[in-house]
Amino acid sequence: MNIPTASYRIQFRNGMTFDRAADLVPYLQRLGISHLYASPLFAATAESTHGYDVTDVNQLEPSLGGREGFLRLVNALKQAGLGLIIDIVPNHMAASLENPWWRDVIENGEHSRYARHFDIDWSRPLTLPFLGDSFASLVANGEITVEAHPQTGKPVFAYHTSYYPLAADSWQGRKDEVLAMTDKTAIARLHQCQPYRLMCWREAPRDLSYRRFFEITGLVGVRVEDPAVFDDTHRLILELVHSGAVDGLRVDHVDGLADPKAYLERLRREAGPDCYITVEKILAEGERLPADWPVSGTTGYEFVASLSAVLVDGENIDRLRRAYDQAVGQPVDMAAELRAAKLLMADKNFEGEFTRLVNIALSIAQTDTLKLDEGLVRSALRELLVAFPVYRTYGTGQGLTPADLSLLQKVATGVSVGDNPPAPAALDFIVRIITGDVSAAARQAAATFCRRCQQLTGPLMAKSVEDTLFFRQHAALALNEVGAEPLPQSFSPAQFHRDMQTRLERQPAGLSTTSTHDTKRGEDARARLYTLSEAPDHWAASVARWRQINHDHIRLLDDGPAPEPAVEWMLYQALAGVWPTTLQPGDAQGLSALAERFAAYVEKALREAKLRTNWGDGNQDYEHAVIDYARHLLSPADPAFLQDFCTTLQPFIRAGLLNSLTQTIIKLTAPGVPDIYQGSETFDLSLADPDNRREPDFAALAGLLDEPLPPGAATEQHWLLGQVKQQAIARLLAVRQQWPALFAEGDYLPLTVSGEQAQNLLAFARVKGDECLIVIVPRVVYRLLEGSLADQYILRWVEAEIVLPSPLAHRRYRDILSGESLVVTDRVDLASVAGGVARVLRSAAADIGPK
Numbered sequence: 001m002n003i004p005t006a007s008y009r010i011q012f013r014n015g016m017t018f019d020r021a022a023d024l025v026p027y028l029q030r031l032g033i034s035h036l037y038a039s040p041l042f043a044a045t046a047e048s049t050h051g052y053d054v055t056d057v058n059q060l061e062p063s064l065g066g067r068e069g070f071l072r073l074v075n076a077l078k079q080a081g082l083g084l085i086i087d088i089v090p091n092h093m094a095a096s097l098e099n100p101w102w103r104d105v106i107e108n109g110e111h112s113r114y115a116r117h118f119d120i121d122w123s124r125p126l127t128l129p130f131l132g133d134s135f136a137s138l139v140a141n142g143e144i145t146v147e148a149h150p151q152t153g154k155p156v157f158a159y160h161t162s163y164y165p166l167a168a169d170s171w172q173g174r175k176d177e178v179l180a181m182t183d184k185t186a187i188a189r190l191h192q193c194q195p196y197r198l199m200c201w202r203e204a205p206r207d208l209s210y211r212r213f214f215e216i217t218g219l220v221g222v223r224v225e226d227p228a229v230f231d232d233t234h235r236l237i238l239e240l241v242h243s244g245a246v247d248g249l250r251v252d253h254v255d256g257l258a259d260p261k262a263y264l265e266r267l268r269r270e271a272g273p274d275c276y277i278t279v280e281k282i283l284a285e286g287e288r289l290p291a292d293w294p295v296s297g298t299t300g301y302e303f304v305a306s307l308s309a310v311l312v313d314g315e316n317i318d319r320l321r322r323a324y325d326q327a328v329g330q331p332v333d334m335a336a337e338l339r340a341a342k343l344l345m346a347d348k349n350f351e352g353e354f355t356r357l358v359n360i361a362l363s364i365a366q367t368d369t370l371k372l373d374e375g376l377v378r379s380a381l382r383e384l385l386v387a388f389p390v391y392r393t394y395g396t397g398q399g400l401t402p403a404d405l406s407l408l409q410k411v412a413t414g415v416s417v418g419d420n421p422p423a424p425a426a427l428d429f430i431v432r433i434i435t436g437d438v439s440a441a442a443r444q445a446a447a448t449f450c451r452r453c454q455q456l457t458g459p460l461m462a463k464s465v466e467d468t469l470f471f472r473q474h475a476a477l478a479l480n481e482v483g484a485e486p487l488p489q490s491f492s493p494a495q496f497h498r499d500m501q502t503r504l505e506r507q508p509a510g511l512s513t514t515s516t517h518d519t520k521r522g523e524d525a526r527a528r529l530y531t532l533s534e535a536p537d538h539w540a541a542s543v544a545r546w547r548q549i550n551h552d553h554i555r556l557l558d559d560g561p562a563p564e565p566a567v568e569w570m571l572y573q574a575l576a577g578v579w580p581t582t583l584q585p586g587d588a589q590g591l592s593a594l595a596e597r598f599a600a601y602v603e604k605a606l607r608e609a610k611l612r613t614n615w616g617d618g619n620q621d622y623e624h625a626v627i628d629y630a631r632h633l634l635s636p637a638d639p640a641f642l643q644d645f646c647t648t649l650q651p652f653i654r655a656g657l658l659n660s661l662t663q664t665i666i667k668l669t670a671p672g673v674p675d676i677y678q679g680s681e682t683f684d685l686s687l688a689d690p691d692n693r694r695e696p697d698f699a700a701l702a703g704l705l706d707e708p709l710p711p712g713a714a715t716e717q718h719w720l721l722g723q724v725k726q727q728a729i730a731r732l733l734a735v736r737q738q739w740p741a742l743f744a745e746g747d748y749l750p751l752t753v754s755g756e757q758a759q760n761l762l763a764f765a766r767v768k769g770d771e772c773l774i775v776i777v778p779r780v781v782y783r784l785l786e787g788s789l790a791d792q793y794i795l796r797w798v799e800a801e802i803v804l805p806s807p808l809a810h811r812r813y814r815d816i817l818s819g820e821s822l823v824v825t826d827r828v829d830l831a832s833v834a835g836g837v838a839r840v841l842r843s844a845a846a847d848i849g850p851k
Contacts (some may be wrong), residue, residue: 003509004554008033022076028082036084037248041060041086057093086240087248090222090257102118118222120580125209129199129201131159145157164192171266205351214462225564230263250280255281265294276509281391282462285305305504309498311780315492328566345468360448364449367439376422384412387414394454408434412450419638475721481519482516514667515684528660531652555628562621567851577685579596585642591634595630600691602627606626655782704723731816744774751803753775760780761800776840798830804828810848813842
């Protein structure tokens with residue numbers, strides 16, 4: 001298999017085309033990248049900014065350059081010795097009239113060739129929830145009319161710029177009559193003759209006839225479990241793999257599929273053994289990627305969570321949480337908050353999906369002549385879903401795996417003795433459905449229930465945690481990340497070492513990421529915010545001072561102050577993360593640019609929290625008040641706050657820069673394939689999407705790389721521009737290319753640090769045969785910083801040393817970052833070799849023995 005040594009993710013669209021990407025190949029080659037990792041490249045809706053709303057999976061997006069432009073990019077990559085990984089989207093397509101398959105289904109209903117390509121309940125008309133009001137109201141207002149389609153001339157329902165085709169048997173033979181139709185009752189009767197029902201978008205959460213992607217009604221589930229559908233949706237993908245144009249596939253939202261294992265097994269057979277395949281899969285704490293999936297690993301969200309064990313001050317994080325509790329006026333019960341978020345999703349946002357499961361369960365009860373109250377069944381199912389600790393199980397028609405069966409029984413037992421126990425008979429009934437313990441007559445319905453339940457638990461978990469709870473609770477924003485645990489936990493280097501040893505064992509070729517197009521903030525913003533855990537009292541006092549400075553800009557609304565204390569805390573912390581390293585309070589232009597990005601983030605954060613406003617029912621007064629407050633924070637008219645904030649932030653910025661370097665070095669040397677998100681080779685101080693999908697200044701990035709830093713010559717400006725980080729990446733990726741086996745297969749050895757500052761270092765080694773690498777990086781150094789970032793002795797190590805096991809001892813090493821050569825015995829004395837803030841020591845066979 002062609003395992004990458006390092007990938008580089010590029011977001012296509014929004015101006016990034018195949019030809020523009022081809023122009024970047026020389027830069028990627030110099031940086032040390034082995035594979036360009038592309039966002040979805042297939043034809044998508046005209047307004048798409050991301051490509052996940054695919055309209056034609058067998059056509060490369062014309063606006064990107066089409067087939068010819070794609071081949072030019074592939075040729076440029078091949079000539080430079082680089083490969084290509086593409087992002088594929090098997091779970092869903094765009095529920096859009098631009099999608100010819102979907103449009104055919106709208107027109108022909110169950111008789112369409114593509115009727116079973118999509119996950120549609122054909123026991124009733126297809127629901128199309130894309131109207132601003134009910135069909136009847138819009139017809140009455142004249143907003144829906146019957147017209148001839150501008151291109152085809154066929155009769156359609158016209159709604160603004162959308163044209164919904166009419167079934168042929170509802171108008172053929174009387175086209176002129178239908179086109180002349182103005183009677184509203186007749187239009188309603190015509191609507192009843194269609195295989196679909198146009199409806200208001202507000203009805204979608206409780207009345208939808210097709211499986212959607214999460215809460216997005218514009219994305220319809222695809223039934224790739226059907227062999228014919230797999231063939232139709234993977235024709236071009238497999239052609240590109242077989243032709244050698246594509247070397248790897250990233251499978252989007254694998255947990256949305258009916259049977260991920262069966263899908264991946266077929267994909268592996270069709271793509272061949274050499275194709276590098278990873279899956280977007282979020283692993284909960286303690287969860288492992290199924291060992292029988294034929295993939296190299298995940299796309300790396302769990303790696304972000306592992307890094308927090310290194311960079312969070314485990315001894316002080318609780319003080320930061322208590323400071324937050326004090327600021328908001330009451331202790332936060334995260335378990336209760338998590339339950340509330342999950343209940344919201346089950347009862348409202350996924351009401352339709354949940355009710356469908358209840359109805360299937362009741363039909364099974366009727367088949368098996370069981371008398372169960374609907375309310376009790378609903379309650380039992382709700383409690384089971386709310387208590388589920390992972391994204392999903394992987395049961396099939398043959399039942400649950402032993403591991404999943406054990407998990408289900410454990411969860412059910414916990415629910416039965418919890419604070420909200422459902423009726424035992426109802427809970428037992430739900431468990432028996434999931435395990436297939438029903439009559440032969442009910443087994444098909446039970447299989448459907450199990451499949452749909454598994455396809456619901458993932459979206460319910462994601463929307464509850466990532467897109468609700470993490471926008472409600474703000475004690476430590478750096479921990480509110482995709483793949484992170486929602487409940488408080490401990491942090492220690494020992495946990496990180498355990499994670500890496502497990503990673504080497506289970507997915508040594510999985511992607512190791514620190515920023516993606518979906519992370520809640522960029523890796524360097526997160527690295528900076530980790531440092532708040534090192535100075536919780538200082539941070540809390542600063543927030544209290546800033547709240548007082550800006551107190552006059554809080555508005556008192558009928559439903560409370562805007563912003564409220566919890567949101568104030570969030571605003572100051574989010575602003576601390578996104579603040580550019582070189583921004584000064586007097587830079588009006590820089591402040592204005594930041595204010596636009598920050599205001600957009602604040603609007604999203606408030607709506608995702610779903611407390612005083614949300615996406616469906618916006619509270620405009622509240623939103624405007626909070627956004628105005630946020631804008632005021634960045635107004636030159638508030639110089640006192642800006643100066644105070646910028647000055648207070650400086651030590652956090654400096655400690656954050658070291659954190660950024662540490663997490664980068666770890667990513668490039670620990671088990672896994674390092675993935676670099678576009679622009680994060682210097683700084684990614686972005687907020688949640690769409691902010692994190694902005695195109696970086698590639699010309700500036702290339703210019704920085706063209707100015708190599710002599711060892712030990714980094715100035716303050718080199719740190720602040722991210723050049724130190726970029727140069728470290730280039731040097732380490734060169735070693736990964738020279739020693740691929742060491743990084744792909746080498747042992748991971750935790751190293752013990754002793755001495756007064758032992759807690760401020762993380763050390764480990766990678767060893768394979770006579771090749772070895774020792775990594776020594778700083779952690780939790782906020783209190784140890786002295787002098788300028790340009791000072792090579794910025795960190796003063798006192799009595800810190802690392803004892804080396806025999807495979808590492810008595811060698812000559814070269815520091816990859818500084819170029820310095822040194823000889824070690826059976827230990828490394830940091831006080832005597834601390835010529836830099838981090839060490840990556842390389843040694844090979846020729847360096848063994850006395851020197």
